[in-house]
Amino acid sequence: MPSMFERTTKKLVKEIGDQKLRPVRFWESATKIRQFSLIRRKKARSWFWQLPDDPLDVSLMHILEPGSSVPDSAVEVPALFSDTMVRKQQAAGSVNAGAEVGFSGETTVCRGSSLEYQIVSTPHETWKKLQERKLLDPEPAFLKQCREAGVNLYVVTDTVELLNSPVLQDLSSGTSRENSPSLGIFGQGGGLKMSEKKLTVPKGSVLAYRRKQLVFYSREWEILYIADDDDQETFPAVMYNRQALAGHMDPATPRKDFKKLEEEVSQMVKAAELSKGMRGAVFSNLLAMLGHREALQDLMDKLEQEPFGHLEGPGGTILTELRKDSGYPEVGSKSLLLYLLEALMVLSDSQHDLLAQSMEKRILVPQRDLVRNILEPNFNCFQNIPFTLQPELLAPLQGEGLVITYELLDECGLKMELNSPRSTWDPEAQEPLSALYGALSVLTQLAEA
Incomplete structure (x- = not known):
């Protein structure tokens, strides 16, 4: 959410x-x-x-x-x-994610302003x-x-x-009973979890x-006064080449489906020529920058300058490594990095923090596969419909890793239940989920270093 x-x-x-x-x-x-x-x-x-x-x-x-x-x-x-919301959720069932897990519980969420x-x-x-x-x-x-x-x-x-x-408040509490710690959100044997923001x-x-x-x-x-977004250019004299901006795309808007998204990400990755050292430098320094939206925006701005602008800190290290990697500002490595940064800018600050934890725990690959599994069948669905997460995709995400992943998906707008593989698709989640898939896919490539 x-x-x-x-x-x-x-x-x-x-x-x-x-x-x-x-x-x-x-x-x-x-x-x-x-x-x-x-x-x-x-x-x-x-x-x-x-x-x-x-x-x-x-x-x-x-x-x-x-x-x-x-x-x-x-x-x-x-x-x-004034807005106050109290919601109670009950869940019961079992999941086979490496080991049979039974669960039951109730979650209460209170929000107000x-x-x-x-x-x-x-x-x-x-x-x-x-x-x-x-x-x-x-x-x-x-x-x-x-x-x-x-x-x-x-x-x-x-x-x-x-x-x-005003003080915005978000209070949630939950109880759970489990017969296995395999998906131990609340701990073995059950318990109570409370959080307040x-x-x-x-x-x-x-x-x-x-x-x-x-x-x-x-x-x-x-x-x-009446034009829609981007109907015209702020500077009409500038010949703005959408194809050059997008790299591999032709100017005609493609029919949007998940396969096209996969192709877009794949072509961006293939066009990049990042050395192992460059991938490692980008990965580690981006990790240090997540949670600092202005720093990410500054890096985007400096990357788009010709030649690259000057930055201090982790962003400056990335620019220095990129200069070493290639003498050509139009190469795929620059486009890939900008593509990743743009995907990150679509995501919320909370998701940046969750992605940083995911990078540290090295759970990017199973997260990417899970997002693909959600997006592919639901991409062009314009109704709120239930779906079930596949147990084999949840298996690599144990304990805290599963909590982090559920919160990432929840922040995209999916109605996630911590103790259940069931969820509900929301058409408004398509855009943030697509950006999350793009970010996870590129970060996965960088993590290989």
Whole structure:
């Protein structure tokens, strides 16, 4: 399932009922996004997932000529949203995963939040007055970099802002009875497991926002009020070659199915020319970076520069090794690394931590096989349907490894039950599961070093 924060913002947006509002996914972004903030959106190298919005520390006001003060924004009446959920699950059955295991138990999950918020919107008259201002001359270095990178830029037009500082809570407890420790989630013979998560969200944080695409023509600019995502380019003069970006793909969007995803990953791996030393360096230094989303984003940005930019720490080590491995920035090794980083950016912060544990425990191969087994038959299923995990795929994932794997899948949106191989497919899980499969597949290749 999504993180505690993302789950709350999605529920709030659903309650408000505005389909153009975008829930903020990561709580770190909640204090960066403001009215008139600029959002960067890159096109992914994969056909199977989209990169999340990247809020920048730059405002529209930073790139426009100074002018008179901006008219006050319209503020809607403050509102209150409270959400409490208590769910009980019971499970009973047996699994043959190397040894016959019987289980029974009950899990209780409690979640709650109370949000006071207001919606801050920008009247049309404000945009008319702002568009009388021209872009700064000379062109800001920030815009030049975005133009050269071929990214699209958006401006935040409306925000949903917190008026209080709520504490998000997630409490779960469970009891289990087992006749074998083979899948010992709660320990041999049964027992009680309790976990509690809390997150305090600062007052003034933005939980959701609307955005509109920007388009620049020399020193003129405009907002696309009705265009869908990426219908146009922010910098129309730039000839943006989707085929070059994607590497092996032709410009026509392929019919999406799991076989095509497998082919995409396979071709990315085959096109790379990573030495054993390079694979080991990337694996160990990425392990050190997981859990630091900004560090991963910085590495992506430096990799896309020609020549590569400079970084300190683990990211800098990866860049140094990549320079040693090849003198050509377009080689497959760079594309593969960017492909992996983009897949990781789709995943949640919790999944980054779980992947780091998986890398340390060397359970990437059985995890990849399990994800393949889930995706392949359900890829184009658009209904919530039950499915059963194959016992032979669960067998290599004992004890803590199984818990980590279930949590990885749970974070993708599958309704996992810790003591049961049964689950429910959710069509919204297709994209994060595809990204997880891509990440696990590439990490598996790196781990061979």
